[in-house]
Amino acid sequence: MVNAALFCLYSYFAHSNFLLPQLFLYFFEKLQVVFFLEPVTGMRQAVGMLDFSPIDYKAELNEEQFAAVTAPPGPALVLAGAGSGKTRTLTYRVAYLMLEKRVSPQNILLLTFTNKAAREMIQRVMELTGAQYPPSYGGTFHSIGGRLLRRFGRSVGIEPNYNILDQGDAEALMSSIIKELDPGYLKNKDNPKPNVVSSIISYSINTDTALREVVRQRYPWGDAALTGRFEKFAKVYRERKLQLQVADYDDLLYYWLKMLKEDEETRNYLREKFQYILVDEYQDTNIMQSEIIDLIGHHHNIMAVGDDAQCIYTWRGAVFENIRAFPDRHPGTRIYKIVRNYRSSPQILSLANKVLEAQPATAGYFKELVAAKEDNLTPYVVPLLDSVQQGQFLAQRIQGLYDEGYALKDIAVLYRAHYQAVDAQLELTRAGVPFVITSGVRFFEQAHIRDFIAQLRVINNPSDKPAFERLLGLLPRVGPATVEKILKAADLEREKARRANISAEDTLFETAPTEAGDIFSALLKPTVVAKVPADAKADFKQLAQTLCELNELFEDGRSRTSAARLVQRGIDGWYGDYILTAYSNGEERREDLEGLINFAEKFDTLSEFLSQVVLLNSETSNRSVDPDEDTVRMTTVHQAKGLEYPVVFVLGCAEDLFPLKRAVESGSVDEERRLFYVAVTRAMDQLYLCFPMMNKTRGGAIRTEPSRFLTELPPDCYEKVGFRPTRY
DNA sequence: CGTTGACTTCTTTTT
DNA sequence: GAAGTCAACG
Numbered sequence: 001m002v003n004a005a006l007f008c009l010y011s012y013f014a015h016s017n018f019l020l021p022q023l024f025l026y027f028f029e030k031l032q033v034v035f036f037l038e039p040v041t042g043m044r045q046a047v048g049m050l051d052f053s054p055i056d057y058k059a060e061l062n063e064e065q066f067a068a069v070t071a072p073p074g075p076a077l078v079l080a081g082a083g084s085g086k087t088r089t090l091t092y093r094v095a096y097l098m099l100e101k102r103v104s105p106q107n108i109l110l111l112t113f114t115n116k117a118a119r120e121m122i123q124r125v126m127e128l129t130g131a132q133y134p135p136s137y138g139g140t141f142h143s144i145g146g147r148l149l150r151r152f153g154r155s156v157g158i159e160p161n162y163n164i165l166d167q168g169d170a171e172a173l174m175s176s177i178i179k180e181l182d183p184g185y186l187k188n189k190d191n192p193k194p195n196v197v198s199s200i201i202s203y204s205i206n207t208d209t210a211l212r213e214v215v216r217q218r219y220p221w222g223d224a225a226l227t228g229r230f231e232k233f234a235k236v237y238r239e240r241k242l243q244l245q246v247a248d249y250d251d252l253l254y255y256w257l258k259m260l261k262e263d264e265e266t267r268n269y270l271r272e273k274f275q276y277i278l279v280d281e282y283q284d285t286n287i288m289q290s291e292i293i294d295l296i297g298h299h300h301n302i303m304a305v306g307d308d309a310q311c312i313y314t315w316r317g318a319v320f321e322n323i324r325a326f327p328d329r330h331p332g333t334r335i336y337k338i339v340r341n342y343r344s345s346p347q348i349l350s351l352a353n354k355v356l357e358a359q360p361a362t363a364g365y366f367k368e369l370v371a372a373k374e375d376n377l378t379p380y381v382v383p384l385l386d387s388v389q390q391g392q393f394l395a396q397r398i399q400g401l402y403d404e405g406y407a408l409k410d411i412a413v414l415y416r417a418h419y420q421a422v423d424a425q426l427e428l429t430r431a432g433v434p435f436v437i438t439s440g441v442r443f444f445e446q447a448h449i450r451d452f453i454a455q456l457r458v459i460n461n462p463s464d465k466p467a468f469e470r471l472l473g474l475l476p477r478v479g480p481a482t483v484e485k486i487l488k489a490a491d492l493e494r495e496k497a498r499r500a501n502i503s504a505e506d507t508l509f510e511t512a513p514t515e516a517g518d519i520f521s522a523l524l525k526p527t528v529v530a531k532v533p534a535d536a537k538a539d540f541k542q543l544a545q546t547l548c549e550l551n552e553l554f555e556d557g558r559s560r561t562s563a564a565r566l567v568q569r570g571i572d573g574w575y576g577d578y579i580l581t582a583y584s585n586g587e588e589r590r591e592d593l594e595g596l597i598n599f600a601e602k603f604d605t606l607s608e609f610l611s612q613v614v615l616l617n618s619e620t621s622n623r624s625v626d627p628d629e630d631t632v633r634m635t636t637v638h639q640a641k642g643l644e645y646p647v648v649f650v651l652g653c654a655e656d657l658f659p660l661k662r663a664v665e666s667g668s669v670d671e672e673r674r675l676f677y678v679a680v681t682r683a684m685d686q687l688y689l690c691f692p693m694m695n696k697t698r699g700g701a702i703r704t705e706p707s708r709f710l711t712e713l714p715p716d717c718y719e720k721v722g723f724r725p726t727r728y
Numbered sequence: 729c730g731t732t733g734a735c736t737t738c739t740t741t742t743t
Numbered sequence: 744g745a746a747g748t749c750a751a752c753g
Contacts, residue, residue, distance in 0.1 A: 113742090113743075114742080114743080115743085141743080142743050143743090166743090167742085167743085168745095193747085195746090249743050250743090252743085253743090312741075313741080313742080313743095315740080315741065315742095316741085316742070416740070416741080417740045418739075418741095419738095419740090447744090447745090476731095476732095477730090477731060477732080477753085479730060479732090480730090481730055481731085482730080482731085533731095533753095614743095615743070636741065638740080638741045638742070639741085639742085660740065660741090662740070671741095675741080
C-alpha cells in the first residue's frame with residue numbers, strides 16, 4: 001500500500017521534472033549540431049581549417065596523452081583509466097588526424113556507445129579544429145549501422161525505407177508472434193514472458209551463442225521442448241522482421257556485420273572509405289562489434305580506447321576479452337597507457353584503487369591510477385538507519401555543501417537501480433532541494449509521442465504492420481483482431497486497384513503511371529470502413545484521411561523540410577484533435593508534438609528522422625537537462641559513466657542493493673564491483689558512501705549487511721561518520 | 729469472439 | 744506509469 005503510494009509519487013517526479021518546453025527546445029537544439037550533417041568536400045574542409053590557429057599538442061596534453069594522440073598509423077590500443085582524459089585524448093587524436101595529417105573527416109569512423117559520448121566528442125572536435133563539419137561518420141555503433149544499412153542494406157534484404165523498432169516495439173512484435181504460433185504458450189504461467197523470450201534471443205545474438213545454450217544457462221530447468229519453441233519463435237521473428245521491413249536494435253549490428261561478410265562490394269567500399277577507425281569504450285564492445293571493426297579495419301588502422309576495469313555491460317553481451325585480445329588480432333599493436341588521473345583527489349583514488357584490488361586477480365591491463373590533484377577530504381562512509389534516513393542525511397548534507405559554496409549542479413547522487421532512490425527523492429523534495437532525475441520515462445517513449453510517430457512510420461514504410469496496429473488500436477473498440485481485418489480488407493482493395501490500373505495501362509498505354517492503389521487510400525473504401533466498429537467509424541475516416549494527406553505530401557517532395565512538414569501536417573490532422581480528448585493534459589502533450597517539429601527540421605528525410613527518434617528513444621531525458629541549471633543530479637551509475645562531479649553520494653551501499661541481489665545470484669559480482677568502481681571514480685573532491693542498515697522489502701524491513709565493496713576496503717581509506725536527523 | 733475496464737504487479741543496468 | 748490478468752460486456 002505504502003509502496004504503491006511511493007511509486008505514484010516517484011512516477012510523478014519522474015515525469016513532471018523535465019517536460020518543460022524550454023528544456024525541450026534546448027534539447028532539440030543540442031541535437032541539431034551533431035546528427036546528420038552532410039558530408040563535405042575535402043576542399044571546403046581544408047579551407048575551413050586554414051584560418052584556425054594551430055594546436056600546441058605538447059602544451060595541452062600530458063606525455064602519455066601526447067604519445068597516443070600522435071601515434072603513427074597502425075593498430076593502437078589506448079588504455080585510459082578513469083578520469084585520465086580519455087575523451088580528451090580521443091578528440092585531440094581526431095583533430096590531429098584532420099589538421100596535421102590532412103585526413104578528410106569523411107575518412108574517419110568514430111564509434112561510441114552512447115549518443116551523449118558521440119555528441120560531446122564531435123562537439124569538441126569541432127571546437128578544436130574550427131571545422132564547420134564533424135566527421136560525418138561519428139556516432140554510436142547502432143546509429144552508424146542504421147545509416148549504412150539504409151544505404152547499402154539491400155544485399156542483406158534491408159530496404160532504404162526500413163523502420164527501426166525500439167525495445168517496446170520489438171517485444172510487442174515478439175508477443176504477437178508467440179500468440180500466433182503457439183497460443184498455448186502464454187497460458188502456462190511458468191513459461192518465460194514474451195519480453196524475456198525477446199531478451200534471451202537478443203542475448204544469444206549479441207554473444208553469438210546458440211539459443212539452446214542461452215536457454216540452458218538461464219533456464220536450467222527448461223526442457224528440450226522449451227528450447228525448441230524458442231528456436232521457432234526466433235526463426236519466425238527474424239523472417240517476420242524482414243517481411244515487414246523493420247529492424248530491432250540488434251539487427252542494426254547483425255545486418256551490418258552480415259553485409260560486411262557477404263557483400264564484397266560494400267565491404268571494399270567501406271574499407272576504402274574508413275581509413276581511420278577510432279573506437280571509444282572498447283571494453284564494452286560485443287562480439288559483433290569487434291568483428292565489424294576488424295572487418296572494416298582490414299588495414300589495421302584502428303585506435304581502440306578503453307579501460308577493462310570499467311566494463312559494465314557484459315549483461316548485454318560485452319566481452320572484455322575483446323580488449324585483451326586486441327593485440328593478438330592486430331599484430332604490431334602499440335599499447336599506450338594513460339594512468340595519470342586529473343579528476344579525483346588522491347584519497348578518492350586510493351579508495352578506488354583498493355576497490356580494484358579486491359577484484360580476483362584475473363589479469364587485466366592496469367591497475368593503479370596516479371593522482372595529479374592535491375590532497376583533499378577522506379571519503380566518508382555513512383551508516384544510516386534506513387533509506388528514509390538516508391534521504392534525510394542527503395538533504396541535510398547537500399544543504400550544508402550549498403552553504404559551503406558548492407553549486408547544486410556539482411553534486412551527484414548515484415545509485416544502482418532507480419527504485420532505490422525513491423525515498424531520497426521524497427526527502428529532497430520535502431527539504432526543498434531541487435534535483436533532476438536523469439532516468440525514468442524517456443521523452444520519445446511516452447505513449448503520445450509513439451502513437452503520433454506511428455503515423456509517420458506507416459507512411460515511411462507501409463509494410464510496418466506493428467505501427468498500423470498501434471495506430472488503429474487507438475480507436476475505440478479496435479484491438480489486434482479488428483486491425484487484422486481492416487488491413488486484410490484494405491489489402492484486397494489495393495490489389496483490386498492495382499489490377500485495374502494494369503489493365504488500364506494495357507489498353508490505353510498513355511495512362512499515367514499513377515501510384516496504383518496505395519494502402520492509405522484503400523482504407524477509405526467502403527468495404528474497409530465496413531470492418532470498423534460503429535463507434536470508431538468517424539475517427540477512423542479522419543485518421544485515414546490524414547494518412548492519405550501525409551502520404552501525398554511524402555510522395556510529393558523530399559525537400560529539405562519534408563520531415564518537419566509531415567510532422568506539422570500530422571498535428572493538424574486527426575491526431576492533433578484526438579490528443580486533446582484522449583488525455584486530461586492534452587494541451588501539454590500537444591505542445592510536445594509541436595516540439596517535434598523543430599526536431600524534425602534537422603533531418604533531410606523522413607527515414608533519418610524516424611531512425612533518430614528511435615535511437616534517441618533510449619536517450620534519457622537527462623540529456624535535456626540544461627547543464628547550467630543549478631540542481632542536484634540523480635542518476636544510475638550506468639548513466640553516470642563518463643561524467644564527473646565535485647561531490648558524489650553513492651546510495652544503498654549494502655548487500656542486496658549494491659551489489660544487487662539478482663546480480664549476485666547470477667554470479668556477476670565482479671561486474672558489480674566494476675560498476676562500484678565506476679561510481680566512486682566519478683567523484684572529484686568529496687565522496688559519500690551511504691549505507692542504510694534496513695532494507696524495505698515487500699512485507700517488512702530486514703536488516704542488511706554493509707556492502708562487500710565496503711568491507712573489502714581497508715578501514716584507513718575512509719572515515720566513518722554518524723548522522724543524527726534533526727527532525728522527524 | 730474480441731474488447732474493455734478494473735485489477736494487480738512490477739521496476740537493473742541501455743542501444 | 745505501463746503491462747499483464749481476468750471477468751463481463753457487446
